[in-house]
Amino acid sequence: MNNYQWVILQTMAFIDNLKQLFGLGTYPADAQPPAPVTNVPAPNPSGMPTTPRQREQLYRFMVEKLAAYSNEKDGLPTGLKLWVRCADTAEEDRMSVALYATQPGHFQDELSRHLADQYIKLAPNWTFSWQFVRDELPANCTYQKGNLGLEVIRPSTSKPLQIRIRTLTGQTTQTIYVLDPAQQTEFRIGRGRTVETASGRVRTNDIAFFDSGEPGFDATRGEPNQSVSRQHATIRYDAEARRYRLMADAGGLPANGNKTKILRADDTVERADLPGVGYTLSPGDQIELGGEAKLLLEAI
Structure with missing residues (x-):
């Protein structure tokens, strides 16, 4: 056998070994193919995603x-x-x-x-x-x-978060209200400064829209704020989360002919129409009462 034939034989042997290594060739009669893989993980029955x-x-x-x-x-x-x-x-x-x-x-x-x-x-x-x-x-x-x-x-000594309410549409007793949780944690919104509730109790509105018969109402600035209920909504301070939340009161619910909405700073709208539910407020949000009156929340 000359050198050329020896090289050819060695090359063919090398190719056969590669085929067997990658499963492309045939196994000798006395050789056994590799056993199938059996340790495949079982499906995750909980549905919880796996790491990572x-x-x-x-x-x-x-x-x-x-x-x-x-x-x-x-x-x-x-x-x-x-x-x-x-x-x-x-x-x-x-x-x-x-x-x-x-x-x-x-x-x-x-x-x-x-x-x-x-x-x-x-x-x-x-x-x-x-x-x-x-x-x-x-x-x-x-x-x-x-x-x-x-x-x-959170630290127990966290300073309460103050916020400012500015009237955009409608006539209120003040143009700007500062909400200070150190003084009180609930701020009622409605038409008229004081209102007698169905139970006979007197409700004081902290953010009060003028009624037509009240001192301070200016007829030249428009009609009375009839779209605002006397018991329309309440802004409540959540001390744990240091957030304000809006709750529609009985007069501010669709069932009583009124609507309460939050016009978000990102141009989305959220309806605050579920009784007892607090809707989170953030600076830049606008509160719409009855489809007409609007209040703007501003950071201090």
């Missing part, structure tokens, strides 16, 4: 719920506690992996970067912890979504 999707879900949930704190300077949250409802131990194990349970502080560090990207600030040296539950998420969760709950821990 599970971890990203946690980041999105907390960043979304903490967006309200992006413009705050005082009384920043001093801690966060994540609550997770898990169906079984296996689910808790998967969530522990998503939370870097074996690397203390790592999840909090990554969460800090996500918050910083959205200009969300927390107090220096803020704390983070989590806890699993099997039944219901605790009532003290500041925010909830699906199986996740977030408790926002």
Whole structure:
């Protein structure tokens, strides 16, 4: 055999080995093909996304719920506690992996970067912890979504958040009202300064639209504010969340012929037409009463 024939044989042998390596060739009679893979993970019966999707879900949930704190300077949250409802131990194990349970502080560090990207600030040296539950998420969760709950821990000495209300349409006893939760936490809106309710009690409207027979009403500025009910709505301060919420009173509900809306700063509209429900207010929002009167919320 000459050198040329030897090279040809060696090349053919090398090609055969490559075919067998990638499953393209035939196996010798005395060889066995590799056993099929049997350790494929079983489907996740809980429906909870697996890591790293599970971890990203946690980041999105907390960043979304903490967006309200992006413009705050005082009384920043001093801690966060994540609550997770898990169906079984296996689910808790998967969530522990998503939370870097074996690397203390790592999840909090990554969460800090996500918050910083959205200009969300927390107090220096803020704390983070989590806890699993099997039944219901605790009532003290500041925010909830699906199986996740977030408790926002705030300093007990947080300064109440003041806000300014400016009348845009309609005649009110003042052009500007300053809401100060240090003085009171509920601010009633309606037509007339004082109103006798169905129970016989007297209601005082803090943001009062003039009635036609009241001193101060100026007929040259338009018709009486008949679109505003005498018991139209209430603005309530939520000290825990440091937020204001609007609640439609009996006279401000569609059932009584009136409507209450929130015209958001982003041009969306939210109807405040469910009794007992508090609708969150933010600076830049406008409150529309009866389709005509409008109040503007301004930051101080």
